[in-house]
Amino acid sequence: MAGAGAAGSVPGAALPIDPASVAGVDGETVALAWRGTYPSVQIDDLEVMEGPIHALDLGVAFGGPIGQVRGGGGFSLYLPLPDAVASVVHMEADELHAPMLEDAVDFISFDLATGMGFGPIEVGVGAAIGIDLDADTTITVRSIDGEKTDENTLDITENADVGLDRRLNWTATPLVGLRLNHDLVIAFLSYRGQSGFRTQGDTDLGFDFEGDLFDDLFPEVTLPVDYLSVWTPARVAIGVSAPVGRFRPELIAKYLWVSGWRDTQNRAPDPEFIDVPMVGLGLEADVGSGFKARTGYAYHVSPVPNQTGLSRLADADRHVVGMGLGWARGGIPRDNDKTEIALGVQGQRLAPRDVAGSELSGWIWTMSTGVVTRL
Amino acid sequence: MTGLLLGLLSIAQAGVLSTYGGGEVGSAGNAGATVRSPMAAWHNPAAMRSPRIEESVEWLYGVHRFTVNGEEIDVTDDANGLLVGAVINGYWFRVPALNIGIATYLPMAGPFAWKEPPEGKKQTPSTPRVPRYGNELNRLEVALAGNLWITDGLSIGVGVDVSTEVETLTIAAVDDIDKPEQAKKAQDIRITPTFHPYAGVMVVAGEPGSTGLRLAVVGRTARQMHDFGRSNVKLLALDALYRHEYFRHQAPRSVTLGTALVCPSGFEFRADSTYAAWSEVVGPYGDDLGAAWGDTMNLRLGVVGDWDDLSVQLGHAIEPSPMRQVPAGTAYLDAPARTWTAGVSRVLVRPGARELRLLLGLQRTRFQPTTPADPSGARRSFDGALTAVRVGVELGHKGKLKGALWSKSQ
Numbered sequence: 061m062a063g064a065g066a067a068g069s070v071p072g073a074a075l076p077i078d079p080a081s082v083a084g085v086d087g088e089t090v091a092l093a094w095r096g097t098y099p100s101v102q103i104d105d106l107e108v109m110e111g112p113i114h115a116l117d118l119g120v121a122f123g124g125p126i127g128q129v130r131g132g133g134g135f136s137l138y139l140p141l142p143d144a145v146a147s148v149v150h151m152e153a154d155e156l157h158a159p160m161l162e163d164a165v166d167f168i169s170f171d172l173a174t175g176m177g178f179g180p181i182e183v184g185v186g187a188a189i190g191i192d193l194d195a196d197t198t199i200t201v202r203s204i205d206g207e208k209t210d211e212n213t214l215d216i217t218e219n220a221d222v223g224l225d226r227r228l229n230w231t232a233t234p235l236v237g238l239r240l241n242h243d244l245v246i247a248f249l250s251y252r253g254q255s256g257f258r259t260q261g262d263t264d265l266g267f268d269f270e271g272d273l274f275d276d277l278f279p280e281v282t283l284p285v286d287y288l289s290v291w292t293p294a295r296v297a298i299g300v301s302a303p304v305g306r307f308r309p310e311l312i313a314k315y316l317w318v319s320g321w322r323d324t325q326n327r328a329p330d331p332e333f334i335d336v337p338m339v340g341l342g343l344e345a346d347v348g349s350g351f352k353a354r355t356g357y358a359y360h361v362s363p364v365p366n367q368t369g370l371s372r373l374a375d376a377d378r379h380v381v382g383m384g385l386g387w388a389r390g391g392i393p394r395d396n397d398k399t400e401i402a403l404g405v406q407g408q409r410l411a412p413r414d415v416a417g418s419e420l421s422g423w424i425w426t427m428s429t430g431v432v433t434r435l
Numbered sequence: 436m437t438g439l440l441l442g443l444l445s446i447a448q449a450g451v452l453s454t455y456g457g458g459e460v461g462s463a464g465n466a467g468a469t470v471r472s473p474m475a476a477w478h479n480p481a482a483m484r485s486p487r488i489e490e491s492v493e494w495l496y497g498v499h500r501f502t503v504n505g506e507e508i509d510v511t512d513d514a515n516g517l518l519v520g521a522v523i524n525g526y527w528f529r530v531p532a533l534n535i536g537i538a539t540y541l542p543m544a545g546p547f548a549w550k551e552p553p554e555g556k557k558q559t560p561s562t563p564r565v566p567r568y569g570n571e572l573n574r575l576e577v578a579l580a581g582n583l584w585i586t587d588g589l590s591i592g593v594g595v596d597v598s599t600e601v602e603t604l605t606i607a608a609v610d611d612i613d614k615p616e617q618a619k620k621a622q623d624i625r626i627t628p629t630f631h632p633y634a635g636v637m638v639v640a641g642e643p644g645s646t647g648l649r650l651a652v653v654g655r656t657a658r659q660m661h662d663f664g665r666s667n668v669k670l671l672a673l674d675a676l677y678r679h680e681y682f683r684h685q686a687p688r689s690v691t692l693g694t695a696l697v698c699p700s701g702f703e704f705r706a707d708s709t710y711a712a713w714s715e716v717v718g719p720y721g722d723d724l725g726a727a728w729g730d731t732m733n734l735r736l737g738v739v740g741d742w743d744d745l746s747v748q749l750g751h752a753i754e755p756s757p758m759r760q761v762p763a764g765t766a767y768l769d770a771p772a773r774t775w776t777a778g779v780s781r782v783l784v785r786p787g788a789r790e791l792r793l794l795l796g797l798q799r800t801r802f803q804p805t806t807p808a809d810p811s812g813a814r815r816s817f818d819g820a821l822t823a824v825r826v827g828v829e830l831g832h833k834g835k836l837k838g839a840l841w842s843k844s845q
Contacts, residue, residue, distance in 0.1 A: 088488065090523075141628070152619070193624065197605070198553045199666065199677055206675070213667065215676045222679040223553030224662070226601075230543075259622065263607060265668060281670070283607050283615050287622060325620070399528075435488060435527050 062356030062382035062406060064312040064342025067239075067246045067301035070400070070432050072121025075136040076171045077297055078248045080184030080237035082132040083175030085123035089134070093117040093402075093430025101161055101410060101422030103374055108158045109424070115140040117430065123175075130177035138169045153327055158374040158420065159291075160364060167257065167290045173235055182239040187232040188255055195261040195285065198223040202268045231255070233294075245302040254320070256291035286326065293318045293363075306346040310356075314338040318363035323371070330369025336361040340380065354384040354404070367416065374415040378424075382406040399433045451514055451540040452477045452576045453686070454568075455497045455798065455823045473520035473829060476536030479653045479693070480580035480592025481635035483534035485522040486834035493518040493794055493827025495540070499572055501802075501819035503563045503768065510565050512573040514823065516542035531836070532584045534592075540576040548573065549662070551681050551719065563766045563815060566719055567757065570683050572821075582635075590637040596658060598629045598684055603664035612671065631658040631686075647697040651707070652690065657715065660684035682721055687712045687730075703739040708732055713757030718765060727762040731755045735774075744782040751775055754800075761809040768817040770805040774798065780829070788834045796825040 066074035071084035073091045094116055099109035116139045123132020173186025199222050206216035233253030240247045263283040293316045301310040314337065321333045340358025347353050357380065364375035384404030405427050412421040452474075473491040475482040497514030500507060518540055525533030549570040552562055582592030604623040609615060633655035641647025663680040693707030710732045718724055737750035751774065758769035778796040785791070800821035806814055 195603075197666065199668070200553050201675070204673060204675065209676060211674075211676075213674045213676045215678070217676070217678040220675075220677045221553035222551075222666070222677050224549070224551045224679065224681070226550070227548035259624065263605070263666075263668075265670065279612065281609065281612060281615050283609065283618050283620065285620060285622075287620075433527055435523075 061310065061340075061342030061344065061354050061384065062358040062380045063338075063340045064299065064310040064356045064358070065344070065354065066297075066312070067248055067299040067310055068308050068344060070434065071241075072123070072132065072134045073119055073432050075119055075121060075134055075173055075186070076169075076188070076235070076252075078184075078237055078239060078250055078299065079171075079173035079186045079235050080175050080182040080239035080248060080250070081241075082121045082123060082134045082173050082184055083130050083177035083182035083239070084241050085121045085132040085134065086130075087124065088122040088435040089120070089432065090435065091117070091119040091430060091432040093428055095426060095428040098425040098427070099161075099422070101158070101420070101424060103156060103158070103415060103420050104418045106156075108374070108420070108422070109161050113140055117428075130182075131175070132177075133172070133174040135170065135172040140168060153323070153325070153370045154372050156372040156374065156416065156418065159321070159323065160362070160375045161424075171235060173237070175237075177241070180240055180242045182241055184235075184237040184239070186235040188235050188252060190231045190233070190255045190257065192229045192231050192258040192260070194225075194227040194229060195259055196225040197261065197263045198225075198266070199263070200266045200268055204269075225261075231258075245300065247298070247300045249296070249298050251296045252294065254292065254294040254317070256288045259285060259287040259289070261285045287324045288322065288326070289324050291321065293321070308344040310342045310344070312340045312342070312358070316363065321363070323373075327371070329364075329367060329371040329373050331365050331367070333363040334365060336363045342382075350388045352386040352388070352400075354382070354386065356380075356382045360408075362413075366414075372416050374413070374418075374420045376410040376413040376420050379409045379411065380406065381409075399431060401429075401431050403429045451495070451497070451516070451542075451572060451574065452518075452538060452578065454572060454821065455495055455514060455825070473522050473536070474518065474538045475522060476520065476580035476594055477538035477576075477578040477596075479635040479637065479651055479691075480536070480594040480633070481582050481590040481637035481651065481653075483522045483536045483580065483582050483592060484584065484590070484836070485524045485534060485832060486836045487526060487788070487832040488521070488523045489829065489831045490521040491519070491794065491827060491829035493825045495823060495825050497572060497798075497821060497823035499568065499819070499821045501565055501568075501768075501817070503815050503817055505816070508563050508565075510569050511571060512544060512548060514542070514573045515544055516540055516573065518825065518827065533581065534584075535581040536579075538578045538580075540574075542573045542575060544573060549683055551662075551679075551683075561766060563768055563817075564719070565769060565819070566685075566767050567769055569719070574684060582637075588639040590639075591634070592637070593632065593634045596631040596633065596655070598631060598658055598660050600627050600629055600661040601625070601664075602627070605664070605666040606668075607666070608669040609671070629658075629660065631656050641697065645699055649693075649695040649697070651693040653693070654690045655686070655688065657688045657712075658684065658686040680721065681719055682717055683719060685716050687714075687716050701741045703741065705737040705739070706735065708734050711757070716757075718762065718767065722762070722765070724762045724765075724767075727760045728757050729759050731757050737776075746778075746780040748778040748780075749776070750778075752800075756805075758807060761807050761811075761813075761815070763810045766813070766815065768807065768815060770802040770807075770817050770819065772800050772802045772821075774800040774821075778825075783828075785833070788832055790831040790833050792829045792831060794825065794827045794829055796823075798823045798825075 066078045071081045072089040097113045099111040101108040119136040121134025170189040173184045175184030201220045203219040206214035233255045237250035266280045295316040297314045299312045318333045319335050338360045342356030344354045360378040362375040362377045386402040388400040408424040473489045520538045522536040577597040580594030584590045602625045606621040609618040635653040638650045660683050665678045689711040691709040695705040697703045733754045735752040740747045754772040756769045756771045776798045783791045802819040804818045806816045
């Protein structure tokens with residue numbers, strides 16, 4: 061449904077965008093899906109995104125009545141395969157690349173939430189769990205004897221000691237939501253904090269040469285490291301869904317605070333990015349025999365203005381179109397059934413855009429299939 | 436048997452699940468022949484058997500202390516994390532003979548950490564290390580498994596132990612040596628999951644309420660994390676390339692044979708033994724440990740008392756060391772150990788068909804003080820102990836097991 065569909069989905073199955081929905085779970089919900097992303101995005105002939113990227117989505121939620129109210133909790137895991145984290149840090153400010161596209165789907169994410177329901181009102185709070193890397197590297201050079209490589213570089217591996225001290229740490233950003241769960245209309249409002257994969261540490265270069273001359277030439281030096289990559293902005297999302305006969309339209313709107321973006325060397329782009337809205341409309345139709353057909357369209361405004369300074373960052377507006385089919389065994393999941401199997405395809409068309417004399421254009425295709433079961 | 440007994444076992448593979456928390460609380464590791472534990476996805480996938488769904492969440496704290504010549508050495512962080520296990524029956528998919536499960540250790544102090552001091556591969560490292568436990572005892576572990584009960588008394592299960600390898604490419608260019616913070620840097624980090632499968636078979640003889648016997652076999656493939664990459668450093672006139680390559684989170688191939696004798700009186704006696712091919716494991720720099728590192732076979736014994744709302748479990752394990760002598764050119768150390776465990780599980784409440792239990796387990800592993808032979812002539816007296824506590828809850832299910840293979844309607 062091109063990003064819409066969270067409000068009308070099985071409670072708890074769309075936790076990352078609608079955390080309050082865990083309060084509506086009665087029993088247990090398990091959702092498992094496979095997603096394949098096939099990018100074809102170029103700046104002239106240069107491929108911007110690596111692919112294909114295959115990933116698993118797993119969601120588990122449980123809940124039930126607690127006295128006069130309802131309570132629930134759950135988690136959602138997005139696990140790209142085969143790399144759990146693939147983070148690229150760029151060195152030069154004038155390097156031409158597309159930060160909003162690179163790495164965007166090649167990073168593990170884990171969200172968890174708990175919620176309470178009071179009549180038709182449900183509230184949820186949770187956290188988007190991420191990981192940061194503390195990476196201290198110590199290199200001690202005993203001799204600059206080495207083998208010359210093609211890049212006119214000395215490979216002195218045999219004459220250097222390399223030590224690593226690394227730690228992957230949990231980090232958390234807030235996830236809060238409010239949901240109206242009424243027979244006539246379902247609506248949600250949610251907020252998700254900014255997150256990113258931060259690499260911090262020092263690279264200590266030491267030299268263990270004999271002779272004062274070398275000591276003067278090559279003193280010990282510490283290179284501080286502080287990168288932020290796979291950055292995602294804070295955002296607020298609103299979704300509204302209302303059944304109309306056999307149809308269920310759903311509107312979704314998001315607002316993303318992208319203006320705080322800095323590159324991996326903490327440099328501000330020139331000009332800086334802008335905060336942007338995103339809007340989408342989805343439609344689900346009950347076509348009988350347990351089948352549901354779904355479609356949707358969304359428009360994503362690019363937060364990246366034309367770069368006029370040293371930075372050469374590229375991005376484009378996107379038209380998103382989605383189609384899908386679901387089959388619920390024994391009925392539709394929202395109507396007290398057990399299992400739904402779904403299949404979907406989404407295409408994101410990048411509106412061609414001139415980037416410093418080069419053209420950015422292409423498609424990002426996503427295929428997905430999964431099952432949602434209520435235990 | 437409820438299978439809720441707390442089991443802190445020490446299968447001969449490093450890692451939190453095997454060292455502290457992969458089995459039932461208090462069983463000292465003899466969990467190969469247990470049944471119906473939410474952590475069964477790790478200790479024997481064939482043992483998973485739940486009428487509907489069972490989950491457990493436990494907090495684990497493990498303290499490990501090692502000394503060399505009386506001086507404490509830094510091996511790894513204390514274990515401080517959550518053990519989460521779940522088994523779901525295929526009843527929901529009309530295949531009640533099928534069970535799927537997950538067993539994880541989630542460290543609170545970080546998914547995992549590792550440390551490799553800068554020591555030349557061609558030099559003799561002088562820092563004492565305990566490679567069987569170094570970097571191991573507080574890392575993230577995830578095991579996913581499924582099984583099928585072919586008959587009421589025969590189950591076959593397979594699982595996969597998820598680990599990672601890391602590739603790091605770093606570039607740094609220093610133009611002004613007095614302002615290293617202005618150096619240009621670039622990095623490419625790739626953390627890739629690796630998959631290490633294992634399989635189990637469980638045979639159950641006897642009817643509930645009478646004397647019964649269970650036999651189990653679990654075989655595991657080797658596990659290894661490869662940490663590699665290169666750094667390019669341009670420092671004034673020097674344009675140098677360094678490479679690094681380490682091996683960690685290693686576990687050898689192993690096979691476990693387990694048995695359990697169930698008595699109508701409510702007592703159950705268990706024993707199992709694991710043969711681990713430690714001779715195939717390399718050192719942290721990929722170094723050949725030669726004849727200094729040999730295969731091991733351990734023995735774990737346990738007794739379980741099971742009453743209506745209470746289960747009590749005691750266990751003892753005899754763990755030989757894979758080390759025959761200090762490997763040449765290293766300061767790697769190890770020693771035989773004895774493990775004692777105790778566990779208790781008590782029903783707190785039974786809402787509907789569910790059953791909430793409190794779990795409590797203790798473990799103490801004591802290494803035998805050893806001064807291993809060292810080709811270099813160095814004398815290092817090695818000693819150590821592991822102490823752990825587990826506290827948590829288990830949400831079981833008292834529903835009736837469905838015996839039919841393909842339909843829950845029968």
